[in-house]
Amino acid sequence: MNIDVQTIFWMDAFLYLMLHAAIWYGMARYRSGLVALWSVSGLFSALGVWVLGCRGIFPTDAVVFWGVLFMALGNLGRQAALRSLDGPADRHWLWGMGLFNGVYLLATYGFYFSGGTEDGVILLFYGFYTLNCLEYVVSGRRIAATHDPFGSRAVQSAGWLLVGSLGVKTATLLGGWGAVDLYEMSWDQAVVFGGQFVAITMLSVGFMQIFVDQMHKAQIQAEQGLAREQERSALLQQHSEDLSVLLSEREEIIRQLTLSNKSAGMGALVASIAHELNQPLTTIVLKTELIEAHLRKKGDPAVAEAEANKLAALIRDDTRHAAAIIRTLRSMFATGKGEFERMDLAALVQDVIDIVRARAERCEIELDVDLKTPLPLTGDVTQLQQVVLNLLNNAIDALVEKPGQPSRIGVTGVLRPGFVDLKISDNGCGIDPSQQADVFALFKTSKSQGMGVGLWLSQSIVASHRGLLDFESEAGKGTVFLLSLPSHEYVLVS
Structure with a gap:
């Protein structure tokens, strides 16, 4: 009769081993730590049940020590895996369950190795797991809130089945109605083994269902995230294309304004x-x-x-x-489209000065030119001619508005490391402080016949050459415009 019960123990161990090995093999593609923890926990439980079935083969002390220890480790590992389905298990829960299992192990070993009977060890074993397996019920309810209902119901049902079958065994031991010996065949032993066979199968199926559901949701979220990223990428690509079109239109607008403003200035x-x-x-x-x-x-x-x-x-x-x-x-x-070429700014400025010189002489304005030659840079000749023409015309206009004193325009150009600097100054009426913030604003001008385009356009052109156009002005004393352009050979147009 004893060998029959021992065979049931070994069959139970084989069931643990096969179920958890199947989970490990079937879910190996996920490379999940939770699957590894569940499978290793099943291996410990299988070892524990197998050792408990080896009394008479191994010393009883070894059977009690290792069998109880392996069973506790396997059960705690499965419970931790269930608690970790939605992230790392709560630290307080881990400490609490660890302490609960530790107290049980110390109580069992202390009782047995101090001379206690096997009956007492068996009672402690079944009583502890009756309470401990309530954790499966609690975990199943927690899982039901976020995961597949079939898997969560399987875990809850397995928990209740374990609590019920183990509780029956505990009650029979306390009442003296069932088998006292570990290997004695009786109805309460059949209830325990039957409940364990069914419950461990339901637990494994429930865990697999929950885990697969979790992976499916993660896959859906990943696909949705990928779809959002693709949509965002397509949107960014569209924005990039739109921006390229806008930049091209901006360049064309600058070119057209250069020509129209040049025509107006030439009048x-x-x-x-x-x-x-x-x-x-x-x-x-x-x-x-x-x-x-x-x-x-x-x-x-x-x-x-x-x-x-x-x-x-x-x-x-x-x-x-x-x-x-x-x-x-x-x-x-010229009607070019902003083609950059290597040029000498000094020669360009001199050409523009030749054009405005007659107007300056007619207005009795002295031109004081000091250009250090050459002033090499890379840029668009037509656009930079427009900038210089605007600055010289503005200086002449400022001096015309302040008659009655010797008028002078200074034009100086110097080359410094990495840059070419051009300074155009006048001793005219200066710019009113209240208007200085709007000097480069579009369609804002202090001239009665002005369009408010020239200086805005000039600053846009200089910015496209990666340069800087700035000014200093003092009311009643004059204005100085400083044009600074990179002298390196290649300039990227924005």
Whole structure:
């Protein structure tokens, strides 16, 4: 009869081993610490049940010590795994359950190794697990709030089944109605083993169901997160494309404003340009007539030829001067799309000064130019010509508004490490402090005929060259504009 009960112990151990091995194998792809903890706990329980079934094969002391210890470790591990399904188990719970199991082990070992009977050890064993297995009921209820109801009901049912079957065994031991010996076959032993077979199966199935449900939810959340990231990425891509379009439109607007503002600014220079061109053209006509007159004379042919050559050289110089003015105007009205090239800022400034010089002289304004040459940088010639033209025109306008004193515009250019600096100053009326904050604002101007575009456009152009345009002004004393541009060979346009 004893061997039959021992066989049941070993069958129970085999059931523990197979169920938890199946969970380990079936969920290996998840590489989860919870699955590992559940499977290792099943291995400890299997060892515990197997050792308890080996009395007579191993010394009784070893059976009691190791069997009780392995069973406690296996049961505590499963309970910790269930508590950790939604994150690390609560530290207070771990300490409490650890203390509860520790007290049980100390009580069992103290009782047995101080001369207590096996009957007392068995009573302590079943009484402890009757109370301990209530934890499965509590865990099942907690899990029901967030996980699959089938799995949580399986855990709760397994807990109640363990509490009921173990409670029956505890009651029979206390009342003397059931088997006292560990291997004695009786009805209460059948209740315990039957309940344990069913309960451990339900616990394993419930754990697998809950864990798979958890992984499924995590997968759904990951897919939703990926979908959101993809949507966000697509949105960012769309924004990037929209921004590129806006930047292109901005460049085109700047180009168009450069041309329109240049045209408006050139209106004030038409008379001066006409005067500037009329001078060489008039002298060309006069000198041509002089050549014809010398050729008609019947004097010494050598003298006539010498005079004609001298006049022809003067005509050539006047023609070159007129051609230079025309070339400068043509470049200033060019319709390029902001192509950057290596250039000399000093030569560019000098070309613009040649255009405004006639207007300045007509307004009795002295131009004091000091350009350290060369001033190499990379930029768009047309746009930078517009900036310099705006600054010079503004300086002339400021001096025209303050008549009655010697007027002077200073233009200085220097090269410093990494930058080219251009300073344009005037001794005009200055900028009112209340208006200085809006100097570079679009459509804001203190001029009665102004558009409020020039300085805003100039600052935009300089910013696209990665440069800086700033000013200092004192009312009644004048204004200084400082243009600072990188002198390195390549400039990235924003």
